[in-house]
Amino acid sequence: MGKVGVIGIVGIHTGIGKTIASAVIAEALGADYWKPVQSGIQERDNVLVASLITNGKLRVHEEAYLLNTPVSPHQAADIDKVTIDYKNLKWPETNKILLVETAGGLLSPMTGTDTMADFIQHYQLPVILVAQNYLGSINHTMLTIEVLKSRGINVAGIIFNGHSNEASESLITNNTDIPILGRIPHIDHLNADGVSRCADTIKQSIISNLTNLLNN
Numbered sequence: 735m736g737k738v739g740v741i742g743i744v745g746i747h748t749g750i751g752k753t754i755a756s757a758v759i760a761e762a763l764g765a766d767y768w769k770p771v772q773s774g775i776q777e778r779d780n781v782l783v784a785s786l787i788t789n790g791k792l793r794v795h796e797e798a799y800l801l802n803t804p805v806s807p808h809q810a811a812d813i814d815k816v817t818i819d820y821k822n823l824k825w826p827e828t829n830k831i832l833l834v835e836t837a838g839g840l841l842s843p844m845t846g847t848d849t850m851a852d853f854i855q856h857y858q859l860p861v862i863l864v865a866q867n868y869l870g871s872i873n874h875t876m877l878t879i880e881v882l883k884s885r886g887i888n889v890a891g892i893i894f895n896g897h898s899n900e901a902s903e904s905l906i907t908n909n910t911d912i913p914i915l916g917r918i919p920h921i922d923h924l925n926a927d928g929v930s931r932c933a934d935t936i937k938q939s940i941i942s943n944l945t946n947l948l949n950n
Contacts, residue, residue, distance in 0.1 A: 737825070741765075741890065741947060742859035743835045744850065744882075746874040748842065750866040751895035751918065753779045754929075756835045757786040758918055759862065759893070760793065761933035762940050765831035768795040770823055770853075771844060773837060774804025786929045795826035808843040818845045820853045834859065840878050851881055860888035860947055862915065865906075867899035872906060879910050891915035891943050893936075915940050 743759070745752045753769075760767050760783065767783045780797060784790030799818055801810035811818050826832060836842075836850040844853050854861060861882065865875045875892070882889050889910075894903060895918045907914055916936025921928045 737832075737857050737859060739830075740832045740834055740857070740859055741944075742854045742857075742861040743833055743864060744840050744854065744861045744878070745836070745864045746839060746866070746871065746878045748838045750864060752835055752864045753782060754786075754921070754924070755862075755864045755893045755895050755918055756833050757783045757929050758916075758932045758936065759940065760833055761787045761929055762937040763831055763833075765833050766793045766795060766826065766828045767833050767835070768797075768826050769835040769837070770798040770820070771801070771807045771818060771837055772797045772799070773801045773807050773810040775800060775802055776804070779835065786924070786926050788926075788930075793830070795828075798823050806843055807837055808846045811845070820844055820848065821856060839874075840881055851885060851887075854887055855885045858887075860890050862890055863892045863912070865892055865894050866896045867894065867902050872902050875906050876909070879906075879912065890947055891940075893918060896920050913943050915943050 743752050743756045756767055769779050772778055780794045784794040787793060801814050803810045803813050840851050841849045844850055865871060879889060889912050891913045893915050897920055898917055903914060916939050918932050
């Protein structure tokens with residue numbers, strides 16, 4: 735059951751900048767943003783994104799599950815005595831492209847038995863993969879791409895977040911045939927102006943590489 739006009743934002747690891755990338759992509763495309771499952775109420779990603787994009791309060795949607803403890807969703811749900819039923823989510827209503835950010839890395843658990851990959855595969859979402867350059871990131875990126883491809887998930891492109899490493903990035907793209915949609919530089923002082931500037935930089939590349947998705 736595919737979701738038209740929806741793009742998943744997945745990552746190679748925890749803490750590699752999916753939320754910042756989501757804000758930049760949302761600003762570039764004029765897209766809406768949704769994180770279905772949020773663990774931890776003190777630092778909610780939808781609140782951050784809403785503060786970083788134009789008309790954020792109108793374009794950022796409430797979580798389906800807002801869990802109290804900042805741990806893996808399956809553990810946070812157990813603590814709150816909540817059952818996450820990702821197959822029967824109430825999806826936001828919007829006439830814009832909807833970016834759906836997952837939690838953690840691709841195989842991070844969403845429930846005690848299912849991963850973020852299971853969620854993406856169930857809804858047949860095309861994805862943008864967010865990567866970062868660090869020692870071991872080539873392995874993490876290539877493994878993530880292998881999992882996505884093995885499940886028949888359309889990987890629309892890669893966004894590299896943080897400091898660039900052309901040798902690593904070239905190796906990954908040459909061996910996967912997945913385009914780099916853009917690079918988001920390290921932002922010392924994260925604010926709406928910085929996100930807007932980054933969005934302007936990568937907008938054309940994203941649009942040209944996602945033509946088929948954006949026209950559906």
